[in-house]
Amino acid sequence: MVEILPMMAEGFQNAFGWANMGFICVGVTLGIIFGVLPGLGSVTALAVLVPITFYFEPLFAIAFLVGINKGGTSGGAIPAILINAPGTPEAAATALDGYPLTKKGKPEKAMKTALYSSVCGDTFSDLVLICLAAPIAAIALRFGPVEFVTIILFSFTMIAALAGKSLVKGIMAAALGLFLSMIGLDPVDSTERMTFGTLELFEGISVLPFAIGTLALGSVISQLFDMREKPQEDLGEKIKSVTNYKDDNRLGFFEFWGTWKTILRSAFIGTGIGMLPGLGVTLAAFLGYGSAKKASKNGDKFGTGEVEGIQATEAANSAVVGSNLIPTIALGIPGNVAAAVLIGAFIIHGVVPGPLMIAEHGVLVYSIFASMLMANVAHLIIGRLGINIWAQFVRIPKAVVMPIVILLCIIGVFIPTNSMFEVALLMIFAIVGYLMRKSGFSIVCLVIGFLLGENFEIYLRQAILMNNGNLGVLFTSPIAVFFMAMTVYFTWHFGFKKKKPKNTTDSQKSASAK
Amino acid sequence: MRKTHIGTALFFIPVALICVFWLIPANTVPPTSADDISPRFVPTIAMAVIGFYSLILLIREWRAPKPEDGELDEEFGAEATGVDARVLLNTLILLVVSALTWLGMNYIGFEPTMTVLIAVVMYYVGARNWLTIGLCAVIAPIVLSLCTFHFFSTELPGFWK
Amino acid sequence: MTRLDRRAVLGATVAAVALMGGMTAAKAEYPEKPVTLVIPYKAGGSTETMARVYSKALAKELGANVVVKTRPGAGGAVGASEVAAAKADGYTLLFAASTSLMWPPLTQKVSSDLDSFIYVGQITEYQQAIVAKADAPFNTMAELIAHAKKNNLNFADQSAMSRSYINFIGGQEGVKWTGIPTKGGGEMVPFLLGGKVDFAYSGGIHQKYGDKMNVLASFQAKPLALAPDAPALGDLYGVSQLGNAVMFAPAGLPDDIAKKLHDAGKAALDDPDFTKILENIKFPKTYVSSEGLVELATENEKALKAMLEATK
Incomplete structure (x- = not known):
């Protein structure tokens, strides 16, 4: 411990330079802009900007990229709140409570809540990373396919929380997502599955056109049709006419911190998901939202514009950003796609993430840690200034904004792959999204089924192969047993526990949805 | 919503049957290792779940139709109106416009196609200010295309490129 | 279509024609326009990063812009098929692991195989x-x-x-x-x-x-x-996996262009930025010319087929 302190001091000192500060601020700003543009988002931003950073100093490059990752993860909340078109799948649950707030004339309040929750979650997870990277990484190594299968099984019970009263429809949507995720080459045998010989489908349906189509483009299209069919109250006009706009959009100290438990819970969930390689930001967001909906006494009001719903989602998805560097820095294993791109960036600068990194580049590692904390401050300030700008967008007529959003969705899907096939997928899923919206089938459940499906299958099959066809191992690993017990408890809790005397079973409970 | 549920169920029950008994077996290959579960396993379960719950949805709506109590959908609120003739017509429009946009973007190019698309969409939703429509339709595609090229070094399709 | 719409379309068409005219001005020596280097993998990986830095070095040697285009899918087969179908004029090249071209045709129905390409040169070897x-x-x-x-x-x-x-x-x-x-x-x-x-x-x-x-x-x-x-x-x-990153061009490339690419590709390897990145990602610089590669690949393909036969 003693020899770490001077290293830490030197590292922090290096980070507090004007140049580094500049790179962080530019990174955060770019990240927010990328996140705001639907279809782009932090992964695209990182992948595209990594080659540019090759020509920077290592610390600046990494600080810049870390800033992008932070800004990008929170930026996705802005279009979700303002136009109900989540720029990234992890912001899907943000739209559920964010957009209703905008409709009530409180867009700035929603954006402030999102930003502050993001920064809180992010800072929490950065601190965990800085203080506990090594011991936690050792725990992460104990997680294998067996443990992951049970975590995903447990996550599936969240569908019940998210589907609420329409449980039957939620399960159908999730099953459809699961089925769609199975298309492509079989992960074990590399034989074709429902690809019909289409080369573009060999690696499965890409997440990007799927998520952007169902979540963002589908919503935009639905709104366009509504605009045609019934004269809409123009939000811009409405907001201009609201006399107490300023008061309405004030976010009181107690209003935000009164639900500190939700923020802490979500930050904890996000940090936990982030440190386990292969699970991902979106899962954290949904778990955060789902658990808050069940645990909070306002849970029933989620979806109508509850500040707490935004907090639950945004604190969880941003908390992934710091902690997914735990396996990256301690083991050299990417926590998710964004971290994988970051590893690439580390390596081209001659810094090899992994067990040797702290020994070989200790000062740099602490400079990066310091930069992460600085980036959180920058994020808070830049994000807060940005809200004033984004709020103006609500005043632009929707007839102008929406067509441009369509173009952004198309471009965002086209950029990473240069593929018109992906554009076609985007359009198909937009139609699916539109129909699901109209018929009340949960898109959030569809997306969860899709994102978890592929991992569920591969982990299950890995677990079975590793144990020569024996599934008894699911009951020998303590971690697995813990999550199995949680799964059983939650299934019971959501499915069979009586809340009101009238709704005795889940099927009747969902029958009350019209 | 009742009609929508019955319609969805009637649509998914045959789809699930076709998938489970024909599409999935015809388009997957049995596993090579005896310890492995079949590549068919998870897709079949997914489709079976869809079929099973469609049946439940159908039976429930058939036997005990709940009165429309005006309660809003939890995820979509008033947006979830149920699928009626109007929504089906919109879907048809959507299909045609999507297909034309895709063909136009692929064979003609991004900028001209999107110019037309923006103008049509803006007119469709009720914009009648020709200056606004014209400016948006011409400037937005070109600016976005230039940005894509310079910031992402990605060239959007165009026959002249 | 209304008056203004028509005008907009007209404007775009005029702009398009003007652009087109500018590009096909006069026939000059290769390369007279940007060269596209296709990478059949997702952005952010080590091959992609390497290719991006290499593209800058190649651009210097060729005296033309080199645009990197990622075209992921099917373990490289999507991008490879696209390059195989492109015009063999030296403006579309592929940067990939040679196994990405060799393996899919042996096990799946894909539209391209090794014969659809010629080798420009091997850049580096993976450490498998x-x-x-x-x-x-x-x-x-x-x-x-x-x-x-x-x-x-x-x-x-x-x-x-x-x-x-x-x-x-x-x-x-x-x-x-x-x-x-x-x-x-x-x-x-x-x-x-x-x-x-x-x-x-x-x-x-x-x-x-x-x-x-x-x-x-x-x-x-x-x-x-x-x-x-x-x-x-x-x-x-007696079996081994050919683990190398190679630059390919579609088969049927005219000899003078092939030679120019070959020379530029080799010279680009000595670029200081590229050398540094290879050092950082710990890849050796192992240049092999196109003739050497043909030999290596045929040998390897034969071994691969024999092995597939044996494990069936």
Whole structure:
């Protein structure tokens, strides 16, 4: 411990330079802009900007990229709140409570809540990373396919929380997502599955056109049709006419911190998901939202514009950003796609993430840690200034904004792959999204089924192969047993526990949805 | 919503049957290792779940139709109106416009196609200010295309490129 | 269509025609317009990053802009098919691992194979190996085989191809082990270090783990440049995986353009930025000319086919 302190001091000192500060601020700003543009988002931003950073100093490059990752993860909340078109799948649950707030004339309040929750979650997870990277990484190594299968099984019970009263429809949507995720080459045998010989489908349906189509483009299209069919109250006009706009959009100290438990819970969930390689930001967001909906006494009001719903989602998805560097820095294993791109960036600068990194580049590692904390401050300030700008967008007529959003969705899907096939997928899923919206089938459940499906299958099959066809191992690993017990408890809790005397079973409970 | 549920169920029950008994077996290959579960396993379960719950949805709506109590959908609120003739017509429009946009973007190019698309969409939703429509339709595609090229070094399709 | 719409379309068309005219002005010497370098993998990986830096060096040598285009899908086959179908005029090139072109045609219906391309040159070699945890009960290939004869072992592979190779070796030695599919090095490492598998195929990621991982054998024809003590599968079993990053062009390229590309491609390797990045990602600079590559590839393809036959 003693020899770490001077290293830490030197590292922090290096980070507090004007140049580094500049790179962080530019990174955060770019990240927010990328996140705001639907279809782009932090992964695209990182992948595209990594080659540019090759020509920077290592610390600046990494600080810049870390800033992008932070800004990008929170930026996705802005279009979700303002136009109900989540720029990234992890912001899907943000739209559920964010957009209703905008409709009530409180867009700035929603954006402030999102930003502050993001920064809180992010800072929490950065601190965990800085203080506990090594011991936690050792725990992460104990997680294998067996443990992951049970975590995903447990996550599936969240569908019940998210589907609420329409449980039957939620399960159908999730099953459809699961089925769609199975298309492509079989992960074990590399034989074709429902690809019909289409080369573009060999690696499965890409997440990007799927998520952007169902979540963002589908919503935009639905709104366009509504605009045609019934004269809409123009939000811009409405907001201009609201006399107490300023008061309405004030976010009181107690209003935000009164639900500190939700923020802490979500930050904890996000940090936990982030440190386990292969699970991902979106899962954290949904778990955060789902658990808050069940645990909070306002849970029933989620979806109508509850500040707490935004907090639950945004604190969880941003908390992934710091902690997914735990396996990256301690083991050299990417926590998710964004971290994988970051590893690439580390390596081209001659810094090899992994067990040797702290020994070989200790000062740099602490400079990066310091930069992460600085980036959180920058994020808070830049994000807060940005809200004033984004709020103006609500005043632009929707007839102008929406067509441009369509173009952004198309471009965002086209950029990473240069593929018109992906554009076609985007359009198909937009139609699916539109129909699901109209018929009340949960898109959030569809997306969860899709994102978890592929991992569920591969982990299950890995677990079975590793144990020569024996599934008894699911009951020998303590971690697995813990999550199995949680799964059983939650299934019971959501499915069979009586809340009101009238709704005795889940099927009747969902029958009350019209 | 009742009609929508019955319609969805009637649509998914045959789809699930076709998938489970024909599409999935015809388009997957049995596993090579005896310890492995079949590549068919998870897709079949997914489709079976869809079929099973469609049946439940159908039976429930058939036997005990709940009165429309005006309660809003939890995820979509008033947006979830149920699928009626109007929504089906919109879907048809959507299909045609999507297909034309895709063909136009692929064979003609991004900028001209999107110019037309923006103008049509803006007119469709009720914009009648020709200056606004014209400016948006011409400037937005070109600016976005230039940005894509310079910031992402990605060239959007165009026959002249 | 209304008046203004028509005007807008007209304007765009005029602009388009003007642009087109500017580009096909006069026929000059190659290259007279930007060259597109297709990378058939997702952005952010080591091959893609390498190719982006290499493209800058190549641009300097060619005297024209080189635009990198990622076209991922089907383990490289989507991008490869696109380049195979492109005009053979030297303006569309492919930067890929040669196995991405060799393996799909052998096992799947794809529209391109090695004959659809000509080689421009090999840029570098991947450091593929069979690795084990440092404290594993075996430290060499021979000890691994001896251990496997007494125990049930699992190994992590990263593709059907790497699994075929290891199963082929098992068949030769009369041992049976189980391949656990992983989604690449990022998943293999925790499995190996966490003791979920006994040994693993590594595409080069083991170099990041210093003394925590042991190289048991090189997956290639010759021992690895960075682990010369471990034997090579090529020497032990007569099979090996061609692990190299190669620049390809569609077949039918005119000779003068091919020569120019060949020279520029070779000279670009000495670019200081590119040299630095190869050093950082610990890839050796191993240039092989197109003639040498043809020989290597034919040999390897033959071995691959024989191996596929044997493991069927």
